[in-house]
Amino acid sequence: MNVTQNTEAQRMSFWERLYIPEIVRGLSITLRQMFKPKFTRQYPEERWEPLGSYRGRPVLVLDEDGERCVACGLCSRVCPALAIEVQAGETERDKERYPVKFEINMLRCIYCGFCEEVCPEEAIVMSKDYELVFEDRESAILDKEHLLVPIHQLQDRLEFLRRYK
């Protein structure tokens, strides 16, 4: 039997094996830690403001001339989760079509941002809204009334898209 032992206990010096100085060192570290600034965000009072790159709830852009959407249906086609339903209608204006019905099922949406990427009119963008709570399945299907958001609230995202898309 010629076994060389190299256990942790043998590698340690006498003072380390006593543990007490090391424990005191550990205690001093945790004590200092107690007075450091805390990371916790007091959520309902202190909210997080996401950056422009954040992909939250998809919304429809509402600019000065009204909604931008021309109801081409590309977003609906590209949506991998089949969350978007668009029904087009005719208008008298230059933009000839508009969505009669535009619904996003938030229970299906996976926040991939494909709809935004494919949109030729920059009419559907991802917002910063991350507080998505619904009391039943019906209210999770958002219609135009809930989707249209004034353009000035979406400036960060539009800027981000212009720069990186």
Place this chain on the structure above:
Amino acid sequence: MPELAAQVLIALIKAFIVVNAVLLAAASLVYVERRVAAWIQDRIGPNRVGPFGLLQPFADVIKLYFKEDLVPAVADRAYHRLAPLISITVALSLYAVIPIADAVVIGGERVPISVAPHINVGLLYILAMTSLGVYGIVLAGWSSNNKYSLLGGLRSSAQMISYELTLGLSILGVVMVAGTLDLADIIARQKHVWNVVYQPLGFLLFLVASFAETNRAPFDLPEAEPELVGGYHTEYSGMKFGLFFLAEYSNMVVASLMMVTLFFGGWHVPFVPDLPQWLGLREGSLGLALFQAAVTLTKTAFFLFLFIWVRWTVPRFRYDQLMRLGWRTLLPLALVNILLTGVVLLVVNAR
């Protein structure tokens, strides 16, 4: 026998105050523990219930009361019910002999502060009662009829028996120096020099052993969450679990009080033992008693903080490490400590 009736009445009043104070302290300690743990981990901790979250313990206790009290179908119902009662009874009865202040003179009569004052075996009583506390945990583990509970109970009994030896032997040094087992006398003798000066090794051993005795980290193997689910209280819910919880924290308070009493001079102010006299507090007055209680409780609070502080610093021992430390390091050291104390006392007394 009006004399006896009066004594019983006084003891009952004192017991009522002590039990309520202890339960309140134990519940508040849970809040303190959570808060300190949070600070050490760069978090804020409970701060929603009441100002600074101070009402959190009450919310916790109310929640525990309204929880379903579940007893497993395979459990031994009688012992399952008995176990938490043993734990909490033992934990609370320990306070009977601990003096937190000197006696008060009311109507020409000296009224000691503790419930059962001047028991000449006060220290032995405490050691005996803490050993009884094991029964609560072992019974809980066994009667739950659950492997994790049983393992937790087994570990705890092995651990407590191992560390009780060290605990008792480390106290012996103090007893040899003081020459008495009466806690109030031991405090009285520490007026000028605290026992920790005479017994630094004894204090260290007592500190480590009482961490193990109260099942606190780094010796909290009986309830090691990653391996044993909840340990001996896996199958307990509602206020039965709450009783174990309160007993654990109450034991912490006792251990801290014992450290203060035995090693850190009880109610004596450090460096200026005559401070209360300078402040004009008369011997036996209520003001003096309150002052002494405040001193004792401040020192106790420091040791309670130490308990919590260590829990969030030192990782848990492995079972074999625990046993090796107990039997091969602490026990011989305790014996050496007694030997040294005896030799020094002999030399000093011979002169």
